[in-house]
Amino acid sequence: MKIYEYLWPYPQELKTGRGSFPFPREIRLTGQLPANLKEDLKKIGKFRITGGRNAYPLKLKIDRKSARPEGYVLKLSASGASLAGADKHGLSYGIQTLLQLSNLFIKEGVLPELTIRDWPAFKKRCFMVDMGRTVFPMPLLKRIVRILSRLKMNQLHLHLYDDELCGIRFKGLPFGKENPHAITIAGLKELIEYAGGYNIEVIPELEAWGHANSITYHRTDLIGGTGKFGGSSFLICEKTFELMKELMEQVIRVMPPEGHIHLGLDEAKWYPGPDLPEGYKPEDMIRRYHDILHGLNRKYNKKIKMIVWADSGGRPIPKDIQHNIIIQPWGYWNVRADDISAKVARYSGKNKMKWIAGGGQSMGIPRGSFHATRQWCKKAMRSPNIEGVNITFWGWNDLENKFISLFGGAYYLWNPSAKTEFADLEDYEDFDSRVFRILFRWQGNFRDAFPSDIARERGPLVCGGYYYWGNRHLKPYAPTAAAAGTFKGHDYQND
Missing domain, CATH: 3.30.379.10 (Chitobiase/beta-hexosaminidase domain 2-like)
Structure with a gap:
């Protein structure tokens, strides 16, 4: 080499x-x-x-x-x-x-x-942590910021709550109080300012439709029904819009003048409330959230743009507001490389919406994974309307064991055309034999990435809202996780 x-x-x-x-x-x-x-x-x-x-x-x-x-x-x-x-x-x-x-x-x-x-191939190079299914204490979040700056990335996406856990405590509201590692709004402000010193933008995500059990656990009046994969979806009604406006406002207050807020909107079922007009559709809900954000931007003199997941079949968004919204399709399994290529073709185009590629790894991938991220980067690098690529880290917090997801993915976010001897290898073991020696040397030079230091700061090993180690193994980390009814506990690779 x-x-x-x-x-x-x-x-x-x-x-x-x-x-x-x-x-x-x-x-x-x-x-x-x-x-x-x-x-x-x-x-x-x-x-x-x-x-x-x-x-x-x-x-x-x-x-x-x-x-x-x-x-x-x-x-x-x-x-x-x-x-x-x-x-x-x-x-x-x-x-x-x-x-x-x-x-x-x-x-x-x-x-x-x-x-x-x-120079970077992509304008936005993001890493997402799943605070709605596991825990990321503030010291680890700050460590991740420093690691991202070393890897020449510029965004940290916080998936703040999901069905299983709420990773943030809002002022005057009960959400997240059952999670000892939930950050506060003041903590979010501190992290945003800290990340700014390293040229990292923090993107908060507030689920506004599905994956809402950790919120509806405290607000049962807002339960519409089960979500696409268990948990709960909001009852889409005026009370839900009022609550989401309050959550968005608390977050936007501590954000910089320009930035992004993610509203999720994926894997949900449609439960319109009786107080909405007849024929009210998901497109109308998206417009309502767009208008709420627009009003908050005016109130606080900010330019915060809205991101939403593209969902399995795409997300219908009213044409007249498409220029204000960024859409994010995803794909985490390299065996579905053809599906990733099809999505790149579907969302690319000069007259189409701006979009972000969702790579990284799902909760069902037991080791770190970079292959899907590489596929997104190589196929999308010439897309005229792509904003960037997001390396998602779903479900787990053992970054020390799955660091290759971030390390390997960051390589292709910056330069998907690199002509190195390992850049195009398909075999995991072959890639590992060459790249892990680079990874270990890199970690030796940058103490922030030491596996033992990451493990020390991450708190308990939690996946999908459940402990995965010690005396509490396979017990719910919080009552919201048990109430979600989403725990599977099976071998994704072999089942």
């Missing part, structure tokens, strides 16, 4: 020079750099930052013309180094590449002469 293939994700363009030069232990910075990245250069890059004339010069600048959005140009030579980012994101990503180069060559005592021109 070529040494540059250890760069993760692999750059779009890398050209080596004629030789190398002694590894510079002291560097002199020209230009501004955030404090956390300056600390990284010292601790991870093993550079001593000084102002001395004899120190190796590293010139930093933001130049919009230097690269595509979020891109950068990194040049290393014996006379000095330069890093030009198209924006603050590009500058940060260029530093991450420099840190990796430092760790690759420090033992040899040299750095290579080279030029890297790099």
Whole structure:
């Protein structure tokens, strides 16, 4: 394996020079750099930052013309180094590449002469955690933010509640009080601000139709009936709209001026309330939620866009509001690669809605999985209306065991066309034998990704709302999980 293939994700363009030069232990910075990245250069890059004339010069600048959005140009030579980012994101990503180069060559005592021109294939590169079926304490969420910044990703999607658990406590409302690891609205604000320091956007998701049992557990008057896969779907009525407006408002208050909110709307059954007009349809419900969001945007002077799941058969959305909504189809099993390709073709088009590809892994995948994410990225990279790709992590919180889902997926979110010796391998074991050595080295350089540290911060091992370890094994983590009636407990791979 070529040494540059250890760069993760692999750059779009890398050209080596004629030789190398002694590894510079002291560097002199020209230009501004955030404090956390300056600390990284010292601790991870093993550079001593000084102002001395004899120190190796590293010139930093933001130049919009230097690269595509979020891109950068990194040049290393014996006379000095330069890093030009198209924006603050590009500058940060260029530093991450420099840190990796430092760790690759420090033992040899040299750095290579080279030029890297790099940019992301997709504008939005997201990781989703499922706080509605398992637990993610605040320290782990912050750790994930730091990991995402290392992997050159820029969004963290919080699936805040589902049938089994509510992972957030709202002010003045009972939801989430039975979950000891639920974050508060103040905690959400803290996380959003923390993530902003790492150029990560936090996307909250509030289920507004199905997967609602952890809410209706406390509001039985809003139960419409069972959901598509158990649990409950809301009774779609004025009381539900009033509640969702309150939940949305509490969340939007702590969001930045621009961003996204996900309203779910997947895998639900239709239970219209008696107070709605005759013939009221799901399309009318979507318009109502769109109008609620529009009103909150005006009230708080914000530009928050709405995302919804595309659902199995697609989601009918009124034409006149399609430009304000982003739709997200999904597919997590590589054996259904043809289905993923068909969805890419279905949702792509210059005159179609903006969309996000939903990759990652479902709760039924017992080990980490990157293949479906790769399929989405390779097939969708030329889609004219795609916003990005989401690596979903459904059901589980043992990220330390399934880290390859995030690590492998991030590679293709950045550069699906990488021509490395493993980039197109189909066999899990063959891929693992090459990539896990890179993963272990990468984790060794970046302490945030140490498996033991992730496990220490994640709290109890929980899947689908149930304990999966210890004295409470297979017992519900909260009463909402037992009430959901969704626990399956079978071998998805072999049943």
